[in-house]
Amino acid sequence: SQQGEEDPQALSIQEGENATMNCSYKTSINNLQWYRQNSGRGLVHLILIRSNEREKHSGRLRVTLDTSKKSSSLLITASRAADTASYFCATAASGTYKYIFGTGTRLKVLA
Amino acid sequence: GAVVSQHPSWVICKSGTSVKIECRSLDFQATTMFWYRQFPKQSLMLMATSNEGSKATYEQGVEKDKFLINHASLTLSTLTVTSAHPEDSSFYICSASSAGFYEQYFGPGTRLTVT
Numbered sequence: 001s002q003q004g005e006e007d008p009q010a011l012s013i014q015e016g017e018n019a020t021m022n023c024s025y026k027t028s029i030n031n032l033q034w035y036r037q038n039s040g041r042g043l044v045h046l047i048l049i050r051s052n053e054r055e056k057h058s059g060r061l062r063v064t065l066d067t068s069k070k071s072s073s074l075l076i077t078a079s080r081a082a083d084t085a086s087y088f089c090a091t092a093a094s095g096t097y098k099y100i101f102g103t104g105t106r107l108k109v110l111a
Numbered sequence: 112g113a114v115v116s117q118h119p120s121w122v123i124c125k126s127g128t129s130v131k132i133e134c135r136s137l138d139f140q141a142t143t144m145f146w147y148r149q150f151p152k153q154s155l156m157l158m159a160t161s162n163e164g165s166k167a168t169y170e171q172g173v174e175k176d177k178f179l180i181n182h183a184s185l186t187l188s189t190l191t192v193t194s195a196h197p198e199d200s201s202f203y204i205c206s207a208s209s210a211g212f213y214e215q216y217f218g219p220g221t222r223l224t225v226t
Binding site: 030031033035040041042043044045048088090092097098099100101102103104106 | 143145202204213215217219222
């Protein structure tokens with residue numbers, strides 16, 4: 001399977017703490033995207049990082065990309081209860097627009 | 112931002128019947144649309160990629176005669192689940208992108224329950 005893997009599979013933290021999720025993938029990529037999905041809902045695009053970028057920020061989100069290790073991390077700082085959701089990374093192999101999703105991390109932020 | 116809609120948002124059908132799900136890009140031209148399936152507490156699995164005006168490309172293990180995809184215009188793609196069975200019950204999500212852009216815009220999903 002070409003599916004990427006994420007760890008941890010599940011993460012439970014207290015409000016105000018930081019949450020870090022990791023994504024590993026298998027092929028050379030054009031870019032990597034992170035998405036959030038609330039239970040039973042559609043996906044919300046969080047951030048896109050291109051293969052020539054190493055770090056990107058958006059509000060409380062920080063994404064890093066290490067193409068030599070084929071891995072990425074998503075850091076959510078000062079987490080809130082509303083951040084409770086599943087988070088997925090998705091990668092498009094070089095030369096394609098087809099995205100493959102990782103296995104996801106279920107984040108629970110306790111108030 | 113770009114908006115993608117899906118209709119219906121949920122559907123219940125009897126085993127053996129067919130169900131059509133629509134995916135529309137509301138404010139941009141979607142040259143490529145993707146269909147995904149998601150089982151409970153699992154990730155999204157790509158089913159097929161469709162380019163406007165041409166036949167869809169199906170992922171390995173996806174039956175093209177069972178999941179009919181039509182992408183007849185730059186704003187509409189449809190997925191028809193033919194002769195649905197309970198194991199087809201799932202959350203179906205479409206996404207759309209424009210030529211030359213890597214960003215995909217996702218629809219809100221359609222929950223299919225086959226009884």
